[in-house]
Amino acid sequence: xxxxxxxxxxxxxxxxxxxxxxxxxxxxxxxxxxxxxxxxxxxxxxxxxxxxxxxxxxxxxxxxxxxxxxxxxxxxxxxxxxxxxxxxxxxxxxxxxxxxxxxxxxxxxxxxxxxxxxxxx
DNA sequence: GGTATGACTGTAT
DNA sequence: GATACAGCCATAC
Numbered sequence: 001x002x003x004x005x006x007x008x009x010x011x012x013x014x015x016x017x018x019x020x021x022x023x024x025x026x027x028x029x030x031x032x033x034x035x036x037x038x039x040x041x042x043x044x045x046x047x048x049x050x051x052x053x054x055x056x057x058x059x060x061x062x063x064x065x066x067x068x069x070x071x072x073x074x075x076x077x078x079x080x081x082x083x084x085x086x087x088x089x090x091x092x093x094x095x096x097x098x099x100x101x102x103x104x105x106x107x108x109x110x111x112x113x114x115x116x117x118x119x120x121x
Numbered sequence: 122g123g124t125a126t127g128a129c130t131g132t133a134t
Numbered sequence: 135g136a137t138a139c140a141g142c143c144a145t146a147c
Contacts, residue, residue, distance in 0.1 A: 054128035
């Protein structure tokens with residue numbers, strides 16, 4: 001498959017199992033596309049692990065060079081915008097990539113939605 | 122080891 | 135159709 005190791009971190013290798021998978025998938029998200037936590041979690045095998053996906057990102061947020069701005073909730077809402085450098089950084093970044101965001105919600109969500117199980121698989 | 126919290130999701134009211 | 139509650143998995147205290 002694709003390059004599994006993109007850049008090890010100083011974190012222990014125990015919990016990195018799930019985390020690394022999340023980061024990898026997020027990094028594989030093409031520009032102008034976004035995905036949901038549930039999609040990533042489901043791709044990892046834990047559909048109910050959506051929280052862990054978000055938590056994993058929140059734990060590292062931009063520290064791992066991961067485009068977290070491409071990851072939104074199931075409604076296409078920029079739930080993480082508040083955790084970014086600035087509450088508008090996420091939206092600005094998405095729009096910069098060609099994603100239309102309005103009222104902190106991704107427009108054309110169905111079209112902008114990127115499913116790792118379909119696109120990446 | 123148990124309790125509380127969390128960038129979520131789905132079902133129920 | 136919108137709001138409320140419960141479930142799931144992992145980390146932190």
